[in-house]
Amino acid sequence: MSTLLSQSAAVIKMNIQSLPRRLWMSLAMVFASAVVVAILLAFLAMSKGFEATMESAGSDNVAFFIRTGSAAELNSSAGRDQVNLIENSPGIKRDEQGPMVSPELYVIVDGIKKSTQQEANLPLRGLDQRGVNMRKGFTLVAGRMFNPGTDELIVGAGVVSQFDGFELGQEIRFGKNTWKVVGVFSTGGNVFESELWADAKVIQNLYNRGSSYQSVRAVMESPDSLGAINEYLKSEPRLTHEAQAESSYFAEQGKSLSYMAIFGWVISSIMALGALAGALNTMYTSVSDRAMEIATLRAIGFSSFSAFIGTMAEAMTLAVVGSLVGSLAAFIFFDGLSTSTLGGSFTQVVFSFSLTPELFTKGISMALVIGFISGFFPAWRAARVPVIVAFQSGR
């Protein structure tokens, strides 16, 4: 066994040392693996970044109320009377101002994307200070909070980075209404940074919503209070709403871009087939190039297994080098790249591509599959190179 290991180690070392003889073919395989991995990682990073943007927005301790059957808050509604009933629900935390409930409006306005100079939907959320306080990680990064009852708004940092005209102090016109940007806020990169916030009552007035809202948020006494809240909602005939943890709502919304991950796997798998064809060619050339050396070692007494392992190791090494190059390229070009896309409420969600160790592992695994398949068949051939070839060199 130990001689088998020392044989294999020696053959692997020799194969790797002989790579400069096949430099361009080997680089082609490295490049093909790198492209496949980079493309895969780009799609996965997009999906992961979107998911993280959505999921990080939700709190386990906030109950989110929308009308039963509404997939998102855009097509939900809640009258003032219904909000009052929700405030009476058990399990909702109270402070000196009463139940910690935030009824909110969600209307769509237009913004111009910096990248395409095209119009895109942006959410304008109406809420009050209580609603602002419910958002995890909220900080004003510039300016100040809007004054209730005025046409002032504060803008998410994501909107400022991806859309024109939302800088601090700018005046923006939506339809007949003009708003003034008085503050820029951050919520740690989550979905709320893709929103514009203004006083709920001003929006009700300007958008003719009377006293109605669309969704309600409420701080729960504990995450376990959700059961009691839903029992209450079922028992109250005037309420047509259902409650879920805010974290669950956003987790579900975050999955809306999971098709990008599937698309990424499909695209990269198709590309991997192309890369595989090239890699097989590279490895067959390698075996052919080393045939005399393989046969000589076999004549000396080296096992066919060592020839097999040596070729496999070469293929795996090239694939791994390719995956590292591809991962590095994906990291340099995509990690943290900010973009926006349509979210669950037909509005733009600004998010950043996110490359995690888990995704790198997936990329490298993909390259290893290419390396394994492209190495296996040539390695099989290497193991069967006739020893007689050693006597035929130069003839």
Place this chain on the structure above:
Amino acid sequence: MTTENLFELKNVAKLFTKGKETISIFEGLNMHIKKGDFMAIMGPSGSGKTTLLNLLGGVDQPSSGEISFDGQRIDNLSESQLAKWRANNIGFIFQFYNLMPMLNAAKNVELPLLLTNLSSSERKKQVATALELVGLSDRAKHMPSEMSGGQQQRVAIARAVVSDPTFLLCDEPTGDLDRQTADEILEMLQLLNSKFGKTIVMVTHDPSAAKYATHTVHLNKGKFVKAEELLV
């Protein structure tokens, strides 16, 4: 079979199939090689020299008949058993040296020792001895591309003898060398035979190379013939 015989071939046949045609290289070939022999095998192209060399080296199997080495049949060994047998008993010397171009002289010589259980320091010691034997101690770290043909062949000889095999199989060992270098290599083989008791079989086209052997056999169309018959 007497124990003096290292090799004994009995009624060996070797057939090749090419399409529907079967070509016979040998039929009913008998021969023996005594321990301590230095045998040269000569013959024209297509006479079966290389096929015989492959059979003796355990690189190829006969279609029928028996091949025994030191009293043990080798014609019925499996591929992996033959590989072990080659590692334990045979040193190969090729016409074009067949050195690994990416390894220096010492690493090339060490290759057969990787098939043994010797420690690294023991291997180094044996490699140094083998290189000293062929007069290349000062070239241990040189790559094959930095050496002349004669030096490369000497490295190949060191590689062939480093694990102290009984039998050396040489395939046109001087075919790629000038006369003077060829003579040096042949003298070295002669020394390995006379001083170290190695049994050597050398395939060659070159009559002056064959003169270094203790005796020469001639092959023609798969049969041993007298030298004069080759001229007919």
